[in-house]
Amino acid sequence: MSFPWAKEYKPSHPLMQWLDEKLPLPRFVYNAVGAGYPVPRNLNYMWNFGILAGVCLMLQIVTGVVLAMHYAANSGVAFDSVEHIMRDVNWGWMLRYAHANGASAFFVVVYIHIFRGFFYSSYKPPREMIWLLGVTIFLLMMATAFMGYVLPWGQMSFWGAKVITGLFSAIPVVGTPLQQWLLGGFAPDNAALNRFFSLHFLLPFVILGVVILHIWALHIPGSSNPTGVEVKSESDTVPFHPYYTAKDGFGLGVFAILYCTMLFFLPNALGHPDNYIQANPLSTPAHIVPEWYFWPFYAILRAFTADFLFIPAKLMGVLAMFSAILVWFFLPWLDTSPVRSGHYRPLFRKFFYLLVIDVLVLGYCGGSPAETKYVLISQIAATYYFLHFLVILPIVASIEKPAPLPFSITQAVLGKDDQTAPAA
């Protein structure tokens, strides 16, 4: 599974030898994140975000399990139990803020991780499966975060649940029964809150399972790298430990500083004040928006205001919103350029940056009130979003003349590679 020059695990201590025979867990770790895993020598900090995402998942699981010890999933007392966590439980305020801001941090990290994939075309063969599993993780994360946000049972929780499950009512014929089935009632209430808690507890562990598959799939071809040129010989790699444990450790430190700054100095900056008002089924807050990490997709949802042929506007919006993520599944087959890295693709690179701007614009509109001007901008940006994936990428792949690639990673790093043919 790894390169032939990977170092073999040779335990010297008799206890470790005994363990290696009975359950070779240390061997597994050694081959996965230890000296037994050779990794391209030129990875930059963009390759730090996978580990960071794993750290965020652990952070959410630990803080979440602890919160669940004090939280009560009953619509009569849920809001009060969260206030009880904030005011009475020892360190409760910190654990809750750590969990709420941890969700945001998780999404920041994962978005960077995904856009790293876009820029370096990490989704291309032989890494399609890693990519498909990654998109699956992202979908699960969105479901988890949505249900988590319902738990404090504030105004935003309630109306978020109502509007998001309302999306399903757009589906013809089965829509409304489906929505009632999801909620276990006609509107969000105790039944919905309870099942959301159950699923919010479960899904992170499902995510963990898919993460394991994701890493398993990664360890077959190994990581790509900023040149996009595959590893050719031992001089192209360094062992994961100590080189990348150290590099990732430094990145983790920087992450921790930024995260703690949010946690301790701006804990509510990303939240909505309305969620400190208890859920009221009879009054909708004047301005309902989802959490920031859903904004680009929310903007696409709202961009559809007119019926299209026989498809009502509401259904179009819902379909478009889901397609905006589902289109990622097809990326390995839409971008057919043989060159991976954006560094060697001058035309692709320009469109990549346009996409980044486009998604930021969508995000801005998604967080703004539904006024005509924002809806109009969303319509343009949403159109461009789909054009990028469905039209621009395939065309660029066929007309672009890529810049010359280095012979090997070693050559890209050192300027020469002893392995190179006479030319070097």
Place this chain on the structure above:
Amino acid sequence: MADEAIVNASGTDTPAVHDGSGGEDGVRRRDFINIAAVSFAGVGGLAVLVPLVSQMAPSADVLAESSTEIDISQIAPGQAIKAVFRKQPVFVRNLTPTEISEADKVPVSSLRDPQTLEERTKPGKTNWLITMGVCTHLGCVPLGAGEGEVKGEFGGYFCPCHGSVYDTAARIRKGPAPKNLEVPPYEFTSDTVVKIG
């Protein structure tokens, strides 16, 4: 595979006996048993899904709360109240004669969800407009029933979430919502009491 090995090992060459194929129609008994066993297990497995899926549907107590009685004697023309039916708001509105004639003026064919005010109210009680207070877009509560709330440019209801506008018959006139505000099933149990549900 396994019985082939046994056949070969024992050196017999009478597979007809060992592979269990009996009938003249050529159906092997073993295949039949396999298909039958897997089918039964499959049906059993699917049957288990029924309770797993239907436990999610609204439970008996939620369905039991499904009717509400409202006293309408205190609602003056031009006023409205919000009541609760199935944990969702209902708007009970006493329309003024102007509001009724405004609703009647609109050519029905020009509407997104064509319905007359008469079709949306009970005979002889056209002034009592009773609808769910649930926007047919994504379910927010529209404004316009409460004292001093904006009623939107068609004088009915206005949904602040994504800007749907309803007229004095609570019919959708503008914005993303596809349908008129839903009229719940109801009846007048007396002149002053309505039973919803």
